[in-house]
Amino acid sequence: MAEEKKVGSFKYYVEDCKRVFPLDYSQKEIEDTQKLREGSHLINRTTLRNRVCENQLFRDFFHWMRYDEPWNGEVYANAIPLELLPFFKLYIQEIISDGRFAKSIEKSDGHGNDGKGFYNKLLQYSREEEQKRKIDESEFYWTRQLYENIEFQASVVESLWENEYMLRVRGLNEMIGELTPTQQLEMFQIMINHLDNEIVMASRYKKRDVENKANGERSLVRFLQTFPQSVILKCRKRVVTEKSGKPVYYDVDDIQLSEPVEFSGKKKEAEQIVVRTMQDAFRKISGNVKNSVHIKKAARRDYCRKLNQEAAKSSFQIDYENAVAYLNICVEDYDLKKIRQQIEQRAITYYGAAFRGENAAPGMFRSNPDGSWPQGEINGMIESLILGNYNSFCAFHSHWVGFIADTRYEVNRRYNYFKNIERLVAEDPDYAENKELYEREKKSYLAYLREIMPSKFLETFVVGEKISDEQELPLAEKIVSTCNEAATKLGAVPFEWLNVARMRDCIYRYNWVLTAEVGLQHFPGFNEHDVNLCQALILCNIAEKYDNCCKDVEEYIVLLTKAVKEMKKQ
Numbered sequence: 001m002a003e004e005k006k007v008g009s010f011k012y013y014v015e016d017c018k019r020v021f022p023l024d025y026s027q028k029e030i031e032d033t034q035k036l037r038e039g040s041h042l043i044n045r046t047t048l049r050n051r052v053c054e055n056q057l058f059r060d061f062f063h064w065m066r067y068d069e070p071w072n073g074e075v076y077a078n079a080i081p082l083e084l085l086p087f088f089k090l091y092i093q094e095i096i097s098d099g100r101f102a103k104s105i106e107k108s109d110g111h112g113n114d115g116k117g118f119y120n121k122l123l124q125y126s127r128e129e130e131q132k133r134k135i136d137e138s139e140f141y142w143t144r145q146l147y148e149n150i151e152f153q154a155s156v157v158e159s160l161w162e163n164e165y166m167l168r169v170r171g172l173n174e175m176i177g178e179l180t181p182t183q184q185l186e187m188f189q190i191m192i193n194h195l196d197n198e199i200v201m202a203s204r205y206k207k208r209d210v211e212n213k214a215n216g217e218r219s220l221v222r223f224l225q226t227f228p229q230s231v232i233l234k235c236r237k238r239v240v241t242e243k244s245g246k247p248v249y250y251d252v253d254d255i256q257l258s259e260p261v262e263f264s265g266k267k268k269e270a271e272q273i274v275v276r277t278m279q280d281a282f283r284k285i286s287g288n289v290k291n292s293v294h295i296k297k298a299a300r301r302d303y304c305r306k307l308n309q310e311a312a313k314s315s316f317q318i319d320y321e322n323a324v325a326y327l328n329i330c331v332e333d334y335d336l337k338k339i340r341q342q343i344e345q346r347a348i349t350y351y352g353a354a355f356r357g358e359n360a361a362p363g364m365f366r367s368n369p370d371g372s373w374p375q376g377e378i379n380g381m382i383e384s385l386i387l388g389n390y391n392s393f394c395a396f397h398s399h400w401v402g403f404i405a406d407t408r409y410e411v412n413r414r415y416n417y418f419k420n421i422e423r424l425v426a427e428d429p430d431y432a433e434n435k436e437l438y439e440r441e442k443k444s445y446l447a448y449l450r451e452i453m454p455s456k457f458l459e460t461f462v463v464g465e466k467i468s469d470e471q472e473l474p475l476a477e478k479i480v481s482t483c484n485e486a487a488t489k490l491g492a493v494p495f496e497w498l499n500v501a502r503m504r505d506c507i508y509r510y511n512w513v514l515t516a517e518v519g520l521q522h523f524p525g526f527n528e529h530d531v532n533l534c535q536a537l538i539l540c541n542i543a544e545k546y547d548n549c550c551k552d553v554e555e556y557i558v559l560l561t562k563a564v565k566e567m568k569k570q
Helices: 027-035 045-053 059-066 082-097 099-106 116-131 140-146 150-176 181-208 220-235 278-286 292-310 315-328 336-355 377-405 407-427 429-433 435-452 469-489 500-515 528-569
Strands: 002-006 009-013 249-253 256-264 272-277
Touching: 009 278, 027 045, 045 082, 059 220, 082 099, 082 116, 082 140, 082 220, 082 292, 099 220, 116 140, 116 150, 140 220, 140 292, 150 220, 150 315, 150 528, 249 278, 256 278, 256 292, 272 278, 278 292, 315 377, 336 377, 336 469, 336 528, 377 528, 435 500, 435 528, 469 500, 469 528, 500 528
Parallel strands: none
Antiparallel strands: 002 009, 009 249, 256 272
16 A cells, blocks of 8 residues: 655555565566566476575565564565566576576575576676666666675676686796796796785785675675665665564655556546556556556556666776776777777877977876776777876976977076076186086087987987088988977977078087087087077977887787787687
């Protein structure tokens, strides 16, 4: 019977000899439904009664759904909760198909079978429901509860370690045998350092979670006994009455049916009756009115829709799905051209900023709130690899960026330094002829040129050697064209000062620094042409590092996917 509690909800009291909810499935309904489809493991009423409804494994659960006191020896379960029908179907099918699983359950200990097959079926079912979650018939509301169960968590994580981690360990061991002793030693050191770090981390986790014995004492029976109750607690608002031992009641949301059900009353000229709300549906179904089958179908559909809307992924499910998505990168076939475009797009974000003289903060481009990536997990891998590459660049060359950003600042800074030298000369005329000072500044300047010199210029621009008259123009053109091409590629505007004529002046100034007599005007690194030459070479170097980054990331993905696919074939 149903009674109004408040706007938006109503109380539904559980009665003996009836289903807990009018929407629950009777044993006969399930049997009749099974007869309508083909299959090797059909579920009948006898199987339902023996394996579920009157089974001691679930008796406490079914009693709990009705009463707030411990089970008293009576069995009231004559229906399967709507929210748990798929779960119990999968359970019965596993009982029928796996004799070892069935014997383990009968012993009521769960230790004879760890339930891997059953857990895997639940996992597969949950993935299928997530794939069709936008479809009204999807049942992901209860599968998401799986990922909050410690027994299920332990099982799926253990599977990852057994199947994916050990696969890579075995594959790497085979590959190591093909390397030289020097390469093996280098890799050994890297792997040992990484493993030691993880050992320390695991030791810390162990100390923090010393009371958590779930991983070591996983029980299939405990999972079967606790999971159904956790689903009901999430889906239904169970309320205990004041009198102990009396049936509980449920606070049910009185939602509007998306498709109201119409039917005629019992009288010959009865008015048309329309069931529009969940409360009306509960009343009519409990009263076994005409067309209650159609009412039940509509109410079940909308009830499940609401559960889907309220079901959120747990943090564990998000992390697990992200891990699986990453693993799938290695087994799926990807369009290499598309991957290359993704790599270039992400690399431009970082190296383009550096080219413009800006600091792109590492990690500024993140995934979605749930941990997934807008363009798939492959994009997450690309982002991680590029970020690692860019971080290495920043670790050694971040000072370049400030050099590029503001020519005037750099020139002024060096001009002020130059004016300081002028002051020293005014105080001591011999200071300008100080060969030791001159050589020190020239050495510093040439060392900086070597640091920023792109590899593509190493043959034509040997730092410390004079550039010939025949090489001046080709070198100037090459530097300018490289910078302009990079600017277009990296989304930057070419610098106004960057032209062939200016670059020839810079090269001429470089030769002058190398060959001129000691004098104040010849001190290297303090002329605007010195600054412009450094800036141009830095831009060329950043463009080169961008190209190398793209090549390295692409090669990484190609080699990884190829290697893992080969491992899975063996």
